[in-house]
Amino acid sequence: MRIVVLTGGIGGARFLRGVRAYAAADGAAVTAVVNVGDDAIMHGLRICPDLDSVLYTLGGGADPERGWGRAGESWTVADELAAYGAEPQWFSLGDRDLATHLVRTTMLNAGYPLSAVAAALSRRWKPGVDLLPATDQRLETHVVVEDGDGQRAIHFQEWWVRHRAQLAARRFVFVGADQAEPAPGVCEALAAADVVLIAPSNPVVSIAPVLAVPGLREAVVAGPAPVVGVSPIIDGTPVRGMADKCLAAVGAQCSAAGVGALYGARSAGGLLDAWLVDEVDADAAVPGVAVHPVPLWMTDDDATEAMVRAALRAAQSR
Numbered sequence: 001m002r003i004v005v006l007t008g009g010i011g012g013a014r015f016l017r018g019v020r021a022y023a024a025a026d027g028a029a030v031t032a033v034v035n036v037g038d039d040a041i042m043h044g045l046r047i048c049p050d051l052d053s054v055l056y057t058l059g060g061g062a063d064p065e066r067g068w069g070r071a072g073e074s075w076t077v078a079d080e081l082a083a084y085g086a087e088p089q090w091f092s093l094g095d096r097d098l099a100t101h102l103v104r105t106t107m108l109n110a111g112y113p114l115s116a117v118a119a120a121l122s123r124r125w126k127p128g129v130d131l132l133p134a135t136d137q138r139l140e141t142h143v144v145v146e147d148g149d150g151q152r153a154i155h156f157q158e159w160w161v162r163h164r165a166q167l168a169a170r171r172f173v174f175v176g177a178d179q180a181e182p183a184p185g186v187c188e189a190l191a192a193a194d195v196v197l198i199a200p201s202n203p204v205v206s207i208a209p210v211l212a213v214p215g216l217r218e219a220v221v222a223g224p225a226p227v228v229g230v231s232p233i234i235d236g237t238p239v240r241g242m243a244d245k246c247l248a249a250v251g252a253q254c255s256a257a258g259v260g261a262l263y264g265a266r267s268a269g270g271l272l273d274a275w276l277v278d279e280v281d282a283d284a285a286v287p288g289v290a291v292h293p294v295p296l297w298m299t300d301d302d303a304t305e306a307m308v309r310a311a312l313r314a315a316q317s318r
């Protein structure tokens with residue numbers, strides 16, 4: 001059994017822990033195709049928030065309370081940078097985390113592609129899944145915001161972290177997407193997959209930038225494997241984070257049905273064969289898609305593994 005998971009950072013990483021638990025029990029191989037739209041250069045270093053969230057979470061090095069960054073983190077360098085007034089001050093990099101960015105930036109400067117960096121970092125963290133960036137090219141999510149001065153585009157991190165998604169977003173632009181191509185191994189994994197799972201990640205700023213890589217969406221839709229999505233929205237609310245702000249900006253309803261409709265039925269040019277929603281959303285209907293209500297709270301690895309098993313059953317009953 002070969003499973004491909006399209007994923008963002010924290011939500012996707014938690015989901016992947018359940019996929020990995022299933023795979024360990026049933027001998028499946030897992031490839032995670034990870035969003036790079038959040039990537040940014042800070043203090044001269046390349047930051048890959050979603051890849052690192054997946055790496056640290058699966059590798060047992062993530063901070064469980066914060067959800068991002070390293071456990072046992074310290075902030076000496078961040079304090080020193082602040083003492084210099086070095087911008088951006090709204091984005092703190094922990095000392096342990098900085099080592100990852102130094103290794104990555106050194107490899108990128110030496111000419112290695114991001115996919116090779118992900119493989120190198122995986123040798124330390126042993127995530128138990130093949131970790132692939134959606135693309136080796138730079139693809140950055142920018143947000144067109146509107147305030148008293150009119151419209152301007154800012155980096156996704158500035159909107160998300162500095163402004164806490166409180167600035168009205170008009171639209172999202174995936175800068176560089178037109179020049180991007182799927183990272184080595186992505187299309188091969190999709191062509192060989194028995195099932196493609198869409199993690200309960202932010203549909204607008206985690207999954208959409210993955211699918212914005214030319215050829216990647218086509219490889220999912222035209223591939224042989226059934227596509228099963230997992231709703232990141234339960235009872236009309238994003239379980240954590242600010243996905244409601246993102247959905248509003250693209251005119252989608254913040255509900256399990258709304259996100260299902262945004263992805264659309266594969267039979268009608270969309271993505272999904274089946275859609276997992278929480279039991280409280282059992283009445284959610286998505287035209288052309290088989291909707292399966294099951295508990296979707298990722299409270300622990302067992303609960304998440306049960307979600308994964310339900311997704312695989314949904315794939316089989318397509």
Ligand code: GDP
Pocket residue numbers: 007008009010011012013050053199200201202203205206230231232233234237238239240241242243296297298299
């Ligand atoms: P990010 O890149 O770090 O923002 O993480 P993702 O995009 O991968 O995932 C964030 C999304 O995960 C949030 O918008 C939530 O809607 C969703 N999420 C978080 N926890 C849960 C959970 O326990 N169950 C479900 N169904 N969704 C969750």
Ligand code: CA
Pocket residue numbers: 008009010035038049050205206
């Ligand atoms: Ca993210």
